[in-house]
Amino acid sequence: MDILRVSTTTDLAATAGAIAHGITVDGAAEIQVIGPRAVNQAVKAIARGYVAASGIDVYCIPSFATVHVGAEDTEEERTGIRFQICPRHDVRRQAEPPVLN
Amino acid sequence: MDILRVSTTTDLAATAGAIAHGITVDGAAEIQVIGPRAVNQAVKAIARGYVAASGIDVYCIPSFATVHVGAEDTEEERTGIRFQICPRHDVRRQAEPPVLN
Numbered sequence: 001m002d003i004l005r006v007s008t009t010t011d012l013a014a015t016a017g018a019i020a021h022g023i024t025v026d027g028a029a030e031i032q033v034i035g036p037r038a039v040n041q042a043v044k045a046i047a048r049g050y051v052a053a054s055g056i057d058v059y060c061i062p063s064f065a066t067v068h069v070g071a072e073d074t075e076e077e078r079t080g081i082r083f084q085i086c087p088r089h090d091v092r093r094q095a096e097p098p099v100l101n
Numbered sequence: 102m103d104i105l106r107v108s109t110t111t112d113l114a115a116t117a118g119a120i121a122h123g124i125t126v127d128g129a130a131e132i133q134v135i136g137p138r139a140v141n142q143a144v145k146a147i148a149r150g151y152v153a154a155s156g157i158d159v160y161c162i163p164s165f166a167t168v169h170v171g172a173e174d175t176e177e178e179r180t181g182i183r184f185q186i187c188p189r190h191d192v193r194r195q196a197e198p199p200v201l202n
Contacts, residue, residue, distance in 0.1 A: 036141035043140050043182055047163045059160040059187075062148040081144055086160075 001026045003082075006045065008037040015045035020054035023087050034067055034080040042083055057088040102127045104183075107146065109138040116146035121155035124188050135168055135181040143184055158189040 004018050015031070022029030031042045045051070051058050065082040068075050105119050116132070123130030132143045146152070152159050166183040169176050 036138045039144050040137035040140040043144060043163050044165075047165050047182060059162045061160045062144045064145075064148050081148060 001028065001030055004029065004031045006031050006033050006038055006042045008035070008041055010038075010041055010045075012041070012045050015042070016051050016054070019045060019051055019058070019085055020056050023056055023058065023085065027087070029085040031083040031085065032065060032067060032080055033083075034069070034078050039081050042081075046083065046085060058085050059088055060085045102129065102131055105130065105132045107132050107134050107139055107143045109136070109142055111139075111142055111146075113142070113146050116143070117152050117155070120146060120152055120159070120186055121157055124157055124159065124186065128188070130186040132184040132186065133166060133168060133181055134184075135170070135179050140182050143182075147184065147186060159186050160189055161186045 001022065004015065004022070006015055019029045019031070031046075033039050033042045046058060046060050061084040063082050063084070065080050067078050067080040069078055070076055102123065105116065105123070107116055120130045120132070132147075134140050134143045147159060147161050162185040164183050164185070166181050168179050168181040170179055171177055
C-alpha cells in the first residue's frame, strides 16, 4: 500500500479520489502529513462528504509517526500524523450487480 | 452524549481523558472544532498514543458540520469539523476483573 503524502496545497478532490482508489484496490489507504494545516487538509479529504461521494463510507485511525524529510545529507526527523483509512464495509467483496436477461 | 469543543489551546491530555470518559460512559464521544489548528489539536488528542494510554483503541469518523458561534444577536454560521470517536472494541461490556479470594 502506498502512503499518500498530503500538504496544505494538495487538492481535496484528488486526495479523496486517491483514498477511494486505495480502498478499492488495497482495502485501505494511508495518509501521512506534517503540520497543522496539512492535518486539516487530510481530515477534510477524509470527511464523509468527499469520500462518500464515491459510495465509500470510511473511518480513520490517526497515529503519530516519525517522518524523515529533506535530502540525505540534510535529513531531519519530524513528528507527523499518519491516518489509516478503512472502509466501514468491505468494498472489495461487493457483489456484482445482477445480470438482467 | 455531550459534544466536546476543542480549540487550539485545549489541553491534549484533558481532551484524551474526556474522550476516554465519553467512550466508557456513552460508548462513543464527539468532538467539534472550527479552524485548522483546532482540527490538528483534536486529531492529536485522538491519535492512538494518547487515548490508547487509557487502554482504549479508537477510530474516528470526521464530517463537516455547520456550527453557530457568537451571542444570539451576532450569531454567525461557520463550517466546522465533527469527529465521531468510537472504540474498536466494546469497552462497556468489558468483564469485571475476577475477584481473588
